Every structure is written in C-alpha cells, then in structure tokens.
Amino acid sequence: MEQHVFDRLMRDDKLPHMWCRGCGNGIVLQSIIRAIDRTGIDQDKAVIVSGVGCSSRANNYTDFCGLHTTHGRPIAFATGVKMANPELQVIVVTGDGDSTSIGGNHFIQAARRNIDLTVVVFNNSNYGMTGGQYSPTTPVGAFTRTSVYGNIEPAFDVCRLAEGSGATYVARSTTYHVQSLIKYIASGITHKGFSVIDAMCDCPTLFGRINGLGDGAKMIAAWPEKTVSIEKAGTLSADELEEKVIIGEFVNSSRRSEYTEKYARIIEEAQRERADLK
Amino acid sequence: MEQHVFDRLMRDDKLPHMWCRGCGNGIVLQSIIRAIDRTGIDQDKAVIVSGVGCSSRANNYTDFCGLHTTHGRPIAFATGVKMANPELQVIVVTGDGDSTSIGGNHFIQAARRNIDLTVVVFNNSNYGMTGGQYSPTTPVGAFTRTSVYGNIEPAFDVCRLAEGSGATYVARSTTYHVQSLIKYIASGITHKGFSVIDAMCDCPTLFGRINGLGDGAKMIAAWPEKTVSIEKAGTLSADELEEKVIIGEFVNSSRRSEYTEKYARIIEEAQRERADLK
Amino acid sequence: MKKHFEMRFGGTGGQGMMLMGDVTAEAAGIKEGKEILLTKSYGPESRGGACRSELIIDDEKIAYPVVSEPDVVLAMSQKACDSYTGDLAAGGIIIIDSDLVKSVPQRGRSVFSIPITRIAKEVTGKEISANVVALGAVAVLADVLDEEAMKEAVIERFPAKFTEANVQAFEAGAAAAEELVSGQAKKYA
Amino acid sequence: MKKHFEMRFGGTGGQGMMLMGDVTAEAAGIKEGKEILLTKSYGPESRGGACRSELIIDDEKIAYPVVSEPDVVLAMSQKACDSYTGDLAAGGIIIIDSDLVKSVPQRGRSVFSIPITRIAKEVTGKEISANVVALGAVAVLADVLDEEAMKEAVIERFPAKFTEANVQAFEAGAAAAEELVSGQAKKYA
Amino acid sequence: MEKTAYAPEYRVLTGNEAVTLGALAAGMNFFAGYPITPATEIAELASELLPKYGGKYMQMEDELASMAAVIGASFAGSKAMTATSGPGCSLMQENLSYGMLAEVPCVLIDVMRQGPCQGVATMPAQGDIMQSRWGTHGDHPIIVTAPSSVEELYRETARAFNMAEKYRTPVMVLSDAAMAHMSEKIRIPAAEELCITNRKKPDVPKDRNYKPYEADETDIPPMASFGDGYRWFVSGIIHDETGFPATADYEKIAEKLTRIERKIDWNIKEIESYEEYRTDDAEIIIVAIGIVSRVAKGAIDKARKEGVKAGLFRPITLWPFPDEALQKQAAKAKKIITAEMNDGQLSRIVKELDGTDGKIEKVTRNDGALMTADMIYDRIMEVK
Amino acid sequence: MEKTAYAPEYRVLTGNEAVTLGALAAGMNFFAGYPITPATEIAELASELLPKYGGKYMQMEDELASMAAVIGASFAGSKAMTATSGPGCSLMQENLSYGMLAEVPCVLIDVMRQGPCQGVATMPAQGDIMQSRWGTHGDHPIIVTAPSSVEELYRETARAFNMAEKYRTPVMVLSDAAMAHMSEKIRIPAAEELCITNRKKPDVPKDRNYKPYEADETDIPPMASFGDGYRWFVSGIIHDETGFPATADYEKIAEKLTRIERKIDWNIKEIESYEEYRTDDAEIIIVAIGIVSRVAKGAIDKARKEGVKAGLFRPITLWPFPDEALQKQAAKAKKIITAEMNDGQLSRIVKELDGTDGKIEKVTRNDGALMTADMIYDRIMEVK
Amino acid sequence: MKQEEKVDFRLNREYCKACGICTALCPKKAISADDEGKPSMINEEACIMCRLCELRCPDFAIRIGRMQ
Amino acid sequence: MKQEEKVDFRLNREYCKACGICTALCPKKAISADDEGKPSMINEEACIMCRLCELRCPDFAIRIGRMQ
Numbered sequence A, B: 001m002e003q004h005v006f007d008r009l010m011r012d013d014k015l016p017h018m019w020c021r022g023c024g025n026g027i028v029l030q031s032i033i034r035a036i037d038r039t040g041i042d043q044d045k046a047v048i049v050s051g052v053g054c055s056s057r058a059n060n061y062t063d064f065c066g067l068h069t070t071h072g073r074p075i076a077f078a079t080g081v082k083m084a085n086p087e088l089q090v091i092v093v094t095g096d097g098d099s100t101s102i103g104g105n106h107f108i109q110a111a112r113r114n115i116d117l118t119v120v121v122f123n124n125s126n127y128g129m130t131g132g133q134y135s136p137t138t139p140v141g142a143f144t145r146t147s148v149y150g151n152i153e154p155a156f157d158v159c160r161l162a163e164g165s166g167a168t169y170v171a172r173s174t175t176y177h178v179q180s181l182i183k184y185i186a187s188g189i190t191h192k193g194f195s196v197i198d199a200m201c202d203c204p205t206l207f208g209r210i211n212g213l214g215d216g217a218k219m220i221a222a223w224p225e226k227t228v229s230i231e232k233a234g235t236l237s238a239d240e241l242e243e244k245v246i247i248g249e250f251v252n253s254s255r256r257s258e259y260t261e262k263y264a265r266i267i268e269e270a271q272r273e274r275a276d277l278k
Numbered sequence C, D: 001m002k003k004h005f006e007m008r009f010g011g012t013g014g015q016g017m018m019l020m021g022d023v024t025a026e027a028a029g030i031k032e033g034k035e036i037l038l039t040k041s042y043g044p045e046s047r048g049g050a051c052r053s054e055l056i057i058d059d060e061k062i063a064y065p066v067v068s069e070p071d072v073v074l075a076m077s078q079k080a081c082d083s084y085t086g087d088l089a090a091g092g093i094i095i096i097d098s099d100l101v102k103s104v105p106q107r108g109r110s111v112f113s114i115p116i117t118r119i120a121k122e123v124t125g126k127e128i129s130a131n132v133v134a135l136g137a138v139a140v141l142a143d144v145l146d147e148e149a150m151k152e153a154v155i156e157r158f159p160a161k162f163t164e165a166n167v168q169a170f171e172a173g174a175a176a177a178e179e180l181v182s183g184q185a186k187k188y189a
Numbered sequence E, F: 001m002e003k004t005a006y007a008p009e010y011r012v013l014t015g016n017e018a019v020t021l022g023a024l025a026a027g028m029n030f031f032a033g034y035p036i037t038p039a040t041e042i043a044e045l046a047s048e049l050l051p052k053y054g055g056k057y058m059q060m061e062d063e064l065a066s067m068a069a070v071i072g073a074s075f076a077g078s079k080a081m082t083a084t085s086g087p088g089c090s091l092m093q094e095n096l097s098y099g100m101l102a103e104v105p106c107v108l109i110d111v112m113r114q115g116p117c118q119g120v121a122t123m124p125a126q127g128d129i130m131q132s133r134w135g136t137h138g139d140h141p142i143i144v145t146a147p148s149s150v151e152e153l154y155r156e157t158a159r160a161f162n163m164a165e166k167y168r169t170p171v172m173v174l175s176d177a178a179m180a181h182m183s184e185k186i187r188i189p190a191a192e193e194l195c196i197t198n199r200k201k202p203d204v205p206k207d208r209n210y211k212p213y214e215a216d217e218t219d220i221p222p223m224a225s226f227g228d229g230y231r232w233f234v235s236g237i238i239h240d241e242t243g244f245p246a247t248a249d250y251e252k253i254a255e256k257l258t259r260i261e262r263k264i265d266w267n268i269k270e271i272e273s274y275e276e277y278r279t280d281d282a283e284i285i286i287v288a289i290g291i292v293s294r295v296a297k298g299a300i301d302k303a304r305k306e307g308v309k310a311g312l313f314r315p316i317t318l319w320p321f322p323d324e325a326l327q328k329q330a331a332k333a334k335k336i337i338t339a340e341m342n343d344g345q346l347s348r349i350v351k352e353l354d355g356t357d358g359k360i361e362k363v364t365r366n367d368g369a370l371m372t373a374d375m376i377y378d379r380i381m382e383v384k
Numbered sequence G, H: 001m002k003q004e005e006k007v008d009f010r011l012n013r014e015y016c017k018a019c020g021i022c023t024a025l026c027p028k029k030a031i032s033a034d035d036e037g038k039p040s041m042i043n044e045e046a047c048i049m050c051r052l053c054e055l056r057c058p059d060f061a062i063r064i065g066r067m068q
C-alpha cells in the first residue's frame, strides 16, 4: 500500500506543530503538500522558503529542503535559490505581513520579473506572531492590538496587487474551500512563472477573539458566506461586492516568458559571443 | 508687474542646475512649479521631499521647504511629515528607481493608505545617477550598462502599479506634452489623497546614447509617436498597444477618504473617550 | 514574615492568571509599599497550553527577575500543576482548583485543595470569577499578603458595577482558605 | 629621464580622453614595464563639461593616486585648458588643440599648439581620431614615453580594421610634434 | 505637560509600558513603528494612548519606513519615537544615519533580544551595545542610554527626548526582553521633575536668512519646523550651514562632521550618566549595564561578606561612555571585571581606556538566559 | 578554473575591475547587487562577464534583496557575491547576520565612500571599519580584509571566496572610492597560485542523517546544496546541529554561538594577514590600512631620512585583527600612530590591545580627501 | 456507501487539538466531538467519504480511508 | 499677432545649455540655434506665443512675453 502523503512529505518528528488550536495555517500547509503530491515533482528538488511569522514556520514540518529566512525577505532569498539552480522547484510560504507589508517590494518585483516561484500567502489578516496587530490585509474597521479604535487603513487585495505587478498565475481560495485551494496551489506549481495563491485563513486566537468571531471552527464556517466565486462576482454590482472576498483563478497566462529561461538564453548568447572571440 | 514664476518659486542662486544638456528633469521640474503656482497653495506650507538620484536633486532648486532624503525612502519620510502636520502640502519628487525599485514598498503602501501626498515620478527608464543601469521601468530589449545583452526584465507600468495598490489619483504625461503634465500635477496636488503622476522624461546622456536615440531634442520629439492618449487607447487592440505608452488620467476618485482625515477622526473619538473618563 | 517571597499563578489562557499577578502586585507594591517584581507568560508561550504569572515580593529592591523557588503556587489546571510545581520552595504551599487538578506530584508539600471555579460559579454565577475567588484564597494562605489590601486592589481593578460580585467571590475564596487553615474545610472536598 | 612623471589629458566627453589614458598606461605600464597609476573623471563630473584622465608613471610603486603637478597637460578644449593647467609642474608642457583652445593662461610655460582635430579630419577623415593624433604628439613630447610602445598600444586597442587609419593618425600627430620640437612647425599654425 | 490619566504617583508597570509613558510624559506626539518582539507592546500602547492626547501613531510597512517617518515627523515639529529590537535596528541603520547627519531630534528604543539574526525573539540579551554606536557606515555621533530598571526606563526615555531636543540628535535607549516584560513599581515623577526640553527655534526673520545648520557657540543650530514660515532645505549628503550639499568642499565637510561630534563631546558632562555602588574602597570593579548590573550588586554584597572589596561601576549612558569616571576607579582597582550578556562588547569599550591595560577580566553569558549573581560572584572570587 | 580571456599575465585594471576578475578567477558564478557609487562598475562588469562563463547576474530591487539572493544562491551551491558601498552596507546588515548565523559562504565587497548617510558618493573614506564588524545586532563572527592596491584587491577578493568556502561564512572586502576607480598594473596570478577552495560537502548517505550544522573537529560543518539529494532545513533562528530552531535550549544556543566564533578564532593564524615595513628597529609604528598605508610608507621613508626610526604595521585582515603581531611591535615601540581616513576607528581597535596603553597617537582625516604622506610625516615628527 | 467497505477513521489523539473543525464541518455529521473535544466516528453509514474532515484538519490528526 | 505687441524673448545665456529642444520643437520655427547652439528669435512674426519653448526648456533659460 502506498504511504500516506503525510508520511511521505511531512516530518513526523516535528509534529504536533506549534500553531494554536483551530489555526488555519495547518490547513493551508496540508493543502500545499497535497498540491505538491499531485504535481508529482521530485521531493529532492523542491525547496520551501519561508519568512518569519506563525505561517512561516510551515516548512519546519515538511520533508523538503527548507529555508527559514528573515522577516519579509523569503521571495528575495528564493529568487537567489531559483536563479542559481533553475531545476529546483521553489515554493514560498509566507504571511500576509511577511509578503505584503515588510516584504511588499520583493513581492511586486518578483511578480514583475515573472520568475518561476510559487508563493502561497497564508492570509490571516493580521500579524499573528507578534500578537495580532493590523496588517496590510486587515479589513477596514477591524480591531487589532494596534487598531483599538477600528482599523482605518484600506486593505490590499493581494490578487490585484500581484496582477498589477505582473504575476502570471494568480488565484485565491480559503481554508474552507480546501479542494480548490489544493487545485490552485498545484496549478501555481506547474505554472512556469511567478504564481501567487492568496490562501485566506484564520487566526482565531488573536484576530478571531478580538473581533468576536468565535473559534477556528466558527471562523472557517463563515467563509462560504464571506466569499463569492469569480464567476458569480461578474454578475454582482460593485456595492454588492464591497464586503465580499472573491475566490477563484484571476490570472493564468503564458504570454510572458519566465525569467530564468530568458536568462538561460542570455547565457547562450554570451557564450556564443565568447566562443566567436576565440 | 507680477514676478515671473521662476523668480517666485525657484532658488535663482542654485541655478544653473546640475543636470546634463537636454535632460528631461528640468522640464518636469518646471511643470511642477507651474502646477504649484496654478493651485495657488501657500509657498510656506509646501514641502518637497526627494530621494536620491539625478531627479531627486529637483528640490535643490525650488524655494519651498525641501527634504532630500535617502535613496528610495522619500515617500516614507513624506508620510511622517504629512501625518505630523496635515496642513502641509507634501509633494514627492522621485526617480523611477527611487520610487519603483528600492522604494517600491513605500510607494504601494502609501497608495494603499491613500495618504495625501503628490508623487511625481521622473521616469527616465534608468538609474541616471549611478551611470545608467536598467531600472524596473526600462523597456524589454533596451541596452543599459547592466543589460548589455538587452534587458530581459519586464517593466512596471507605474500607473497600473499605483492603481493596483490603491492610489486615488493616477495620471501620465511626458516632457513633450508639458501642458497636460502641468495639468495633471496640479490635479494631483489639489486631489485629497495619494496622487501619482508618471512623468515620462529622457536621459539622453546615458539611456539615449547607449540606445542610439539621439540627443535630448530628438528624444523629446519622439514622444508623440511613442504615446497614445487614453481615449485613443480604448479603440486599439492589445497588440497595437503593446509598444505604446498610454498617457492621460487613469484614476481620479474621491470614493475612498484620505488617511490623515481619517486619523483626525480617531483622535476626536479617542479624546472624547478620554473626556468621558474624567 | 519572610523577607523575600515568590509566588506563581498557573492555569490556562482565559482563566485570568495574568490579572491575578496584576492585582497582587498592586496590593503588595502600591498598597503595602513593598518592592515587587512581576513577570508573565509571553508570546506564543501564552497562547495555548499552560500560562502563568509570577510575583516576587520583597522589602528591598529585587535584582533578579526570575522566580526560582516559589513559596506559593496556584495551579488552576492539571497541566499547570504538572509544569509549575517542581521547584516549590521548602515549606512552600500549593493551592489547586480541586475540580481541575486531579493529581498533584507529591513530594511532601502542603497542598490546599479548593474547588475554586465551582465556588465562583456558585457565588457569582460565572466561572470567570474563579481568579477572584483564588485571590481571596491566596490572600489568606500567603501570609505575606494583606487581605484588606488585596480586596481593595480587586475592587479598584474592575468597574464599579462588578464590585459586589467580586467582593463576594473574594470573600468566598478567603473563607474557603480560612476553613482549610483551621482544618474544617470539608464542605467542598 | 624624470623618475616620477605625471600627465593629464583634458577635453570634453566624447573626445576620447579616457581612452588616451588607457593606451598610455598600457604602453608605459605593460609594454615598458614601468609602474603606472591612472585615474579618470568619474560620475556626474564626467557627464558634461570638462573631463580628464591622469596618469602617473614611475620606476617605483606609486603610493599617492593624485596628480598634483603634471609634467604634461593636453587640453582639447578651452574649458579643459582653463581648468586643468593651473598646477603644471615647473618645466612642464601644455599641448593644446590649437583650433579648440583660443587662449592659454600664460605663466611662462611651454605651450605646444597643434591643430589636433583638424589633422585627424585630414588624415583619417574622422574627428574621432583626434585622440590618436594626440597620442602621437604626446608620445613625442613626453619624453618618458616610448613612441613605438605607444604605437603598438594604439594598434592593439582597436580592431584590426582600424589599424591603418590609426597608425596614420598617430604618425601625423607625432610628426606635428616633431616639427614643433625642431622649431619648424609653421604649417598649421 | 498635562498630567495624564496614566500618571498617579506610584504605579506597577512593565518596562515597555514605562518607556511609552515616559515618552508621553516628555511630550512624544508621534510614534511610527513596526511590531517586533519584544518591543511590540510599546507600539500597542502608543497606538491606544497617543490619539487620546492628540498625538499620532503610524504603523509603517517596515523599520526602514518607521525610522524615515519618525525623521519626517520631527522635521514637521513633532517629538517622535520608534521602538524595535535587533533585526529592526539593523534595518533602521541607514535612516538613523540620516538622523545623525541631518541632526534630527528623535528617539529610538531598542529592546534587545538574543541575536544575531532572528536569534531568539523572546530571550533577553545585551548584544547591541556595539551596534548602537557602529551600526551604520561612516563616523557619526549618537547618544545611547541603557537603563536597568522599569523606573529608570521611564526616566531615561523621558531624558532621551530632552537630550534629542537639546542636542538635535537621535538618542537611543537600550532595554531588553527581560525588563520589557517584567513589572516593577515605579514612582511617576512630576512634570517639573522631568524638566521638559524643547528644541531651540530660530529667531531670525522669516526670509531666506535662516540657515538650518548654522550653529552658535553651543554648536547646536536652532531648528525650524516645516510650515513655520521659513523655507529651508536639508540633505542627507554632507552639507554646509545652509543644508545644501557641500560635496566639493573639503573644509565644509570637515566642519560639519567635526561639529556634530563636538556638540556631543563638549557636553559629555551633562549627557553622561553612571552609577557607582560600593566603589569607595573597591579593589575589584565590576562594570555592568542594565539588567546585569542588578545582580552584580548581589554578587558584590556577597563578595564583601567574604572580605573581598568589590564595587560596581554602571555606565548609564553607553555613548558617550563615562570614560573619566571609570578611569578614576580603574586607577585604584586591581581588577576590572566586565559582566555582560553577550560575548564581551562592553569589555572592548573598557579595554580602549587608558589605564586599564592588564586589569580587565570578563564574565559573559550569551545563551539567552539572564546572568546570575553567582556567575559574577564566582568570577570575583577567581580573580580576587 | 578555465583561464579567462581576461587573464593575461599583466594588465592595467581599476580596483573595481580587479575585484570582479579576482572573484571570477576564484569561481564566482553568481552576483546579485544594486548599483551604488563607487561600487557600480563591479556590477556592470559582472553583468557582462558572468553569462559568458555560464554564471548569473541579478540586479535586485535593493540591497536587502541583493544580500538575500546571494545567500539563497549560495545554498543552491553557487559561489556568490555582492558589492555595495556604505548606505547599501547598512541595508544589508540584517541579511548579512543571517549569513553569519546560518554559516553561508559568500562575499560582500564594500567600496567605502565618505559617510555617514549619503555622505559624498564619489569621495573615498575608511569609515566602515567598525560597521564591518558591528553593523548588525548580536554577537557574530565575520572575516574582513582591507587590501591596499589594485593587485591586492584582486588577490584578496579571490582569497575572500576561498575563506568563505573554507570557513562557511560571509567574508567582506573593504575597498574605497579611490582604489575602485584608479588603474594600476597588476599581475594576474595563475589559477594554481590562487588555490581555489571549495566548501566541504557531506559524505553521509542521502537520507535524513545529514545534519547541516554538525561539525567535526574543524568546527566547520560540511554543506550540501539544495537539490543535491539531501533534504535539510536551515533557520535564521538560533538552531541546533539539525538546522532547526533551538529556542528553548540554552545549551544548544551557547554551543552554536560559541562554535561559529571559534571556527574563526582557532584559525586566526591561517586567516589573518598583515604587512610590516621597516619595523625591525622601529620606535614609531604607524598602523594604517588600505590606501593610507601606501602614503604611510613615504612618510616613514622621509622620517627615516631625518633619523627617526619609523615603521609600518598594516593589518590586511581587519577582523580577525592581527593582535599578536601588532602587540609584538607595540612592545618594542615608543609610540604607535594610527593613521586613517575617519575619526579614529582603527585607533580604537589598537587601544583595545594590551600593551598599548599610553603609546597611541593618531592622525585622522575625515573630509573626503585622501590622507597625504605629509600629514603622517608631520605627526611622526610631532610625537617622535 | 457500499456495505462491505467500512470507514477507517484514524485519529492521532496526540496531534488533535480538539478545535472542532472536523466535526463542525462534516457535511453528514458522521463524526462528533467526544468529551475531550476530539472527533470520533458516530455514524459510519452516513459518512460519504468526502475526506473533508481529513483535508480540513489543521493538525494532521485525521486519516480517513476504507477498510477492505 | 497684433502688430503693436512685440515678442519679448529673453534668454538666460548662462543657464542655456544649448540642448536644442526649444528650437527643434518650436511649432513655427520662430526661433533658431545660433552658432553656440543657443536659441534666438529669428521670426517674430511667425511666433504665436504658444510659450512651448519656455515650458519645455529644461534649463529655465527662456522667458517669453509680450512687449507693450
């Protein structure tokens, strides 16, 4: 009998993990390993790169090469890894703060370059690791440890930001919609180019508690109501959409070629030039 | 007779400026002071903040408060200035590298917050100050000191990036189209919220020379052909648009309220709360 | 009375162990004018599993901010009891919520079993008052503390509308402890 | 021959002053085996207005990378002549492009006027060869330099197809200088 | 300053609370920061309290932006502060150097945690002593103070604002993960006691004659605020007295760089601060800062009981370092023992001093745990 | 290494060219950087040459990303480098500390310019000496070398790669704006002369037994590359031998931090490098690095002509500092004069050494101009 | 569900943190929380083997399959 | 253009860098480069006072107006 995917791709000796009861991070992580499994990529050629945050601990638990970096920089580290060896399948696990606050620049630049990384944003709308302050994805009005009067900063739409910066695969799902989450992550991995999957998940301990949203089970159960599919969204008015999170595949394009492939052509050309000189 | 705008708003003792013959920076700067003049804002209440680069020297020459900061950070400094005293009219002069490479994060975050800054990007498609390397706005295929094989990095569309991040006023013009450039900058200044004007300009000395585009006069004369108005763009196919730079006003929205105004309401609320306690 | 006194309040997140530390520090430090030093579980550590606050009380400035031999340990959960009682000072006491702690690692120490949460429920109708009940008990059992000062500190800590309930809870805790001390506590056992 | 020798090539961007430095450094340093140290205008400084390269030649290691008393200054523009000749060494010489430099700040120094750019135009048909003409002149006038080594260095610097034109330009420059030295240069004056 | 609802006589506060309240008491009206353990609670408390007093809290996207916003706010007239820990401090260095060169009053709190890199976020350390002075490129002045109790965190934070305003310079306060999260009883000083200092303002007419970097004999130039009516310019390039780049002028460069060092050096007597404990007859001097200095006293008391004459020299300001006072002690002492929670940074500073050659021993702990009195006591008994 | 088209025997090269070619000769196959004066030409040349040899150039969005990409590339098996100047160096500190803690072989070139802050971009200085050691928070080891000629820039850059690979650590090379842009004649050493070193690879079977931070008696753990077949983990949190965080374990923390310092300290004899000039009988020792050491020789020669016995001690490696060798000289000398282009950073390091008390004088220049032989000569004559 | 195939619901009690997600979201209410809050199969017949309980368990505690 | 109003074209020769932008882009070719490459008004009649030369001069060297 084939080994269970947990046994093949997780580091059993590191479990149980450090995340709180009902934290959505575990669901996103599970979706990632299932997606990896589905694509059949070589376990020895995959590198999971993370920043710093609760979510960035994800690669502690997986049995691939793992690079736990500094806060906000995983995409920049990953760029180095991928460029140095384009054969590697490089997946970035990152938080909303890690990727869209301190790491916002690396996010948009890597998207612009269209380098072949798959970035999974564990988007729990706050900085979990430091105790629940607002992040660039915290909804307006929400309470956090640093927005006790209600948050006044508009939130990024991670997918729009990725798209506006040039990402060639962009999708969003939630920990409720695990099947599509797995599907999108798998598509992101197979996609040649910069892929972003905005994985909406919950931090019941901090964000959930302070906003009275209940425990993990309650929060996850609320997703169907908070979300609308991209297909459905097309039929709704701007006002109707205001409060909704759209889920689905936003971009899946192969029009722009991938960065390391383009660079490989530069090497070819340069080496030809050099040979010509001889 | 009324004094000439140059005499009123420029520091004559600092001229002639340090820019090369035919450099477009001077034209953008002139447009800025004319725009300021047009809006009639109080000269003593305007602060021009710059980063580092050829273009960031612009505020050396103007007779306002001027803050010449570190490379990539003018928007972050400006955020502090504006928050501390929302009465000030804060204008950021910055290069394409300063604002979309090293400063990319501050650019998108300030746009997201919709804080009332007017950012004029002197977009000359390269790092002028350091001798002409490619920047995030260098067109694909262009030659620069670090892309001798032709640039392979796709360029940001500064306006799309601004829009995708939440800017509420976004426009683009060129040094050829000075009248609209002045108009857009003036609109940006009057607009309450984060405004971006992508001012396409030329670096004949570096970018022009290495790409065989001729001198400043030639480069500026080429803009009409390279650009298409936003109105006209609507009628063109994606392929036809591929090589074109669209000019015009992309966003001009008052739907989202401005950051410092929202913060003022927080202060009111907090002070009310405090008074209630007494 | 012992010059240097260490106490530890252990339980799980949500039981108000941090607040117990605050109130006791206020009573001993501000009301009684002693030197105090209070530390608490922090960060991820405090987000699940056992958590605690620790208070040092002394007549003189306290140099080292670590409780290493607590004179009093309150354990409001089994896990807290398991993790937090190992370093009890010689002659120290353990106070447990007798409904929540089933077994106490026995090493010849005085254990005071009080059904703290149950008392809270009975007296105020709310389990959340358990920590106030515990404060009452601690005030009695930790002889470094002054019962009146503690009660005052409790009262000041909450809005006025809770005063009555809190006083009741506090006194019930104190009474339960008194009974144990006088050897009569059979009622809840 | 002077042990320590300093030279400066001044002009405007595009006249190839940097390249003159490179070629001369190659000739003196690699072909002649001397110690050399070459510096050039840099950054914004080199982007308009006057620019220069400066070469120090010595038999021994050169410690201080600054030309302070040049023995030879070449001025290919008026601005260069104005800015770059003030610190000429006692006994130093100034070489000017006689068409481009109208006045030389006179402080009793030897000035060699050669219509360098005009010669280039005549000989190779291209003004851009002016710097090679100048190299020929310099090779003759700066006695620290070896004419043959300089010519070789020029030849090697460019692709083979330019060799002929460059040799002609170099030799024309050298000839013009020789004539001046032997006092017969009236032809272009 | 208006007495805040948070300012009764005595209070039980954590170190982070004390820093925030001390800052508010000194007039802080702007805070920009980015959360980081173990400094986060300073931001949290600031976000709640500042608007109550009309001040402003900004949560920036990172530490680069936080330091930048603080400087921007100071130019616009605010008393501005940020708070971070090691990794954030490393990111702030470039803009901090802007603050130094452009002479911007502002306060930076570094709540030290075990490093390097991510280190251990919740563990205390004293590993940023050298960084606080040398973190950024080029020579530059800074004032750094290292309190050792919650009460002192309150007072030194307030004093940091006063010094920042007075000397027109960034001031750093070094706290640590232990002090940040422990509570002690502190006496909240009255406003008068804190002697609030405000930056000197220009009194020249509001035309172009205001030169933002023209100093009088105090070496400290008066500072206008943007919007005051003066129109002035400031650059992060080395500038002359007008604030404009002086890039081609060696003399102006030297003048500027010398003056900013001098304005600290010449006021060292007013800036520097230290504590001595039982040093009168001490033959062994322990040099320790912050949390370590507390247990050092215990070690000293214990050693004295054994007849060993030990004493404590505790620098409160690290930069400028109280050289002379320590040298006075060093001259009398047989041994100097530096005790610190790192690999010996303080020890290096002490070694630099003349008159310490051959006398210096050290005890270090760099594993995330607090140094104990016994470690110091044992070392005393070893070298005595 | 294949002899490059760029490697004849003798060449005239600028300092920046020499750095790039030295790096290529040592096997550099990855460069990530962000342009900055006066280091830019290193990036420019790398962008042209690397692809010719199958290597890769990445222009990153800033210095934070550059250092990050360099580290990432090194984990994937590359010999990676970046080059910057002061402001960029300040921005690299956090990720540089990652390289130190995670023991990542890589090279960082700092072409020093006048600081602080933007300073003056085109002017040389030596103001980053202390930053190169203390720029980031927490204690940490690093190797820093400071060449003084174009030829030495070539060789020391190549050696930097070798040391990085051998000791699994970032290595910094300090150049300056003057050396960067001046050309000198250099001999390009043959490949054999450079003795290319490659990191030690693990030889354990490709299962989970590979522990990326388990060192043998050399203290340097073998390093696999991502994709090699080992599946390993590395963290910027202090970790045990498995690479996983060891946050609750004081012993493991101490073990890790001690080992990374030790692997440098115990190899100091192999790493350290210095030059002595006319020191045999010297009574006055000039201590100077880089460009200043060159003019120091002239000053010494001149002083000797006047009968003053002067000599030069030139540290080539700044960190680790060649303590013992200098102390040997210091013991004999009457005076030690540190000569440097900053406010006296080298001087502080020398003062730390035992046996130098009371002997140290200094001459500094911090205005963007080069120090001259006369300045040093004058100082010699003053203190002699 | 076919009679002969029984559901094999395995819970790793050590990993399970009793968050209640699996039981709350089981579309068929086939599993239910025990007194420790951890799931147990209460209605095997109802289970449609959608595996959502496994997929949504944040703690890698559930493995569900068919017994042959 | 009305006869009585003459064009007042002022050039700051110190500021002008002779880039040629004004002359190349004057819609009426009313100005032309002199031998130093700096503009001079050659055809006052043609000038329509569009002021583009002033607006596009990168060096703040041109001021154009009407003389009364």
Ligand SMILES: Cc1ncc(C[n+]2csc(CCOP(=O)(O)OP(=O)(O)O)c2C)c(N)n1
Pocket: A052, A053, A054, A055, A056, A071, A094, A095, A096, A097, A098, A099, A122, A124, A126, A127, A128, A129, A130, A135, E034, E035, E036, E037, E063, E087, E088, E091
């Ligand atoms: C330079 C730096 N700044 C700040 C921090 C503190 N920090 C650690 S994680 C984090 C935010 C985490 O938020 P997010 O990325 O959304 O991850 P989550 O914990 O929510 O999964 C912060 C601010 C740090 N480690 N380093």
Ligand SMILES: Cc1ncc(C[n+]2csc(CCOP(=O)(O)OP(=O)(O)O)c2C)c(N)n1
Pocket: B052, B053, B054, B055, B056, B071, B094, B095, B096, B097, B098, B099, B122, B124, B126, B127, B128, B129, B130, B135, F034, F035, F036, F037, F063, F087, F088, F091
């Ligand atoms: C931290 C830091 N990194 C790099 C530099 C070097 N630098 C100065 S300006 C510049 C780029 C300028 O490009 P841009 O912003 O487009 O302005 P331009 O010169 O083209 O007007 C760079 C890389 C610096 N000063 N500081």
Ligand code: SF4
Pocket: A018, A019, A020, A022, A023, A024, A025, A054, A055, A124, A128, A129, A202, A203, A204, A205, A206, C047
């Ligand atoms: S704090 Fe929030 S994000 Fe972090 S582990 Fe707990 S629930 Fe998850």
Ligand code: SF4
Pocket: B018, B019, B020, B022, B023, B024, B025, B054, B055, B124, B128, B129, B202, B203, B204, B205, B206, B207, D047
């Ligand atoms: S280098 Fe380019 S951008 Fe800079 S001043 Fe010259 S032309 Fe303008």
Ligand code: SF4
Pocket: G025, G026, G027, G028, G029, G030, G031, G046, G047, G048, G049, G050, G051, G052, G053, G054, G064
């Ligand atoms: S497999 Fe589906 S139906 Fe069966 S227990 Fe799990 S969630 Fe319920």
Ligand code: SF4
Pocket: G011, G015, G016, G017, G018, G019, G020, G021, G022, G023, G037, G038, G039, G056, G057, G058, G059, G060, G061, G062
């Ligand atoms: S979802 Fe997982 S952790 Fe939560 S109760 Fe079910 S089995 Fe336990």
Ligand code: SF4
Pocket: H011, H015, H016, H017, H018, H019, H020, H021, H022, H023, H037, H038, H039, H056, H057, H058, H059, H060, H061, H062
């Ligand atoms: S545009 Fe201005 S700088 Fe250029 S030639 Fe005309 S006047 Fe001179």
Ligand code: SF4
Pocket: H025, H026, H027, H028, H029, H030, H031, H046, H047, H048, H049, H050, H051, H052, H053, H054, H064
């Ligand atoms: S105003 Fe218009 S028409 Fe007249 S000279 Fe200027 S550009 Fe030409």
Ligand SMILES: [Mg+2]
Pocket: A053, A095, A096, A097, A122, A123, A124, A125, A126, A127, A128, A135
């Ligand atoms: Mg988050």
Ligand SMILES: [Mg+2]
Pocket: B053, B095, B096, B097, B122, B123, B124, B125, B126, B127, B128, B135
């Ligand atoms: Mg640019």
